[in-house]
Amino acid sequence: MSCTFLPEIVDPADGRKLTHEPNSVLLLRGPGHNLMRERADGASEDSLTALQTIEERLAKVAESQGLKLYAAQSNVEGYLINHIHAARRFGCIIFSPGAYCHYSYALYDALLQTSSTPWLEVHIGNMYAKEDFRKSVLAPLCSGFIVGCGALGYEMAMLRAKELIAERKK
Numbered sequence: 514m515s516c517t518f519l520p521e522i523v524d525p526a527d528g529r530k531l532t533h534e535p536n537s538v539l540l541l542r543g544p545g546h547n548l549m550r551e552r553a554d555g556a557s558e559d560s561l562t563a564l565q566t567i568e569e570r571l572a573k574v575a576e577s578q579g580l581k582l583y584a585a586q587s588n589v590e591g592y593l594i595n596h597i598h599a600a601r602r603f604g605c606i607i608f609s610p611g612a613y614c615h616y617s618y619a620l621y622d623a624l625l626q627t628s629s630t631p632w633l634e635v636h637i638g639n640m641y642a643k644e645d646f647r648k649s650v651l652a653p654l655c656s657g658f659i660v661g662c663g664a665l666g667y668e669m670a671m672l673r674a675k676e677l678i679a680e681r682k683k
Contacts, residue, residue: 516540516572519585519596527599535604535682538575538674540568540667541596542586543611567664574668578675580604590619597623604681605656605674606632607667614640614649624654631656631677633670637663 519539546564568584575582583603585596590613597620600606613620614634624632632655639661640647652658657673659666 515576516568516582516584519583523585523592523595523599527602531599531602533602534581535678536579537581537583537603538671538678539596539600539603539606540571540582540584540609541593541600541606542584542609543593543613544588545611546586546609567667570664571667571671574671578671580671580675580678582671590617594619594623597627600632601627601630603630604678606630607635607670607674608632608651608655609635609637609667610649610651614651615647616650618650621651621654624651628654631674631681633657633659633673633677635666635670636660637666 542564564586568582572582587593587596593610593613597606597608608624610617610620614636634649634652634655634657636659640649641660649658656677657670659669659673662669
């Protein structure tokens with residue numbers, strides 16, 4: 514069981530330069546994920562699953578499915594875009610864009626440009642139970658949308674990623 518952590522800053526051309534890894538998944542997380550245990554939205558520390566625990570559990574699921582897991586996190590929109598462009602080498606992306614999902618047409622365009630790589634949008638909480646503006650502008654492009662299932666949503670996404678990778682091989 515392992516998870517390879519990528520640096521925050523990558524070369525977007527890596528998607529063409531590096532070896533294609535069809536049985537791999539990139540877990541990409543956006544703003545705030547580095548502070549999951551320090552959120553100020555009223556959730557107690559005990560009720561939140563540490564990011565490290567999510568990654569460990571997801572690595573186990575990936576391994577059980579014959580997949581390799583890579584992970585990256587950034588609070589910077591441009592760095593996320595570079596990761597998306599470089600992700601063309603992976604079999605699938607599991608993306609938790611945080612608040613950027615509500616308004617980032619730059620991320621939308623990046624995902625559109627790499628549309629040959631399937632991706633899943635995951636949110637731990639239920640954004641639809643909050644303010645009306647919390648809708649995802651990215652969701653129309655994704656291969657699956659998982660919201661409000663807590664940390665289990667990432668594991669659900671990994672199982673779906675395996676199916677999407679298998680479909681691409683047909």
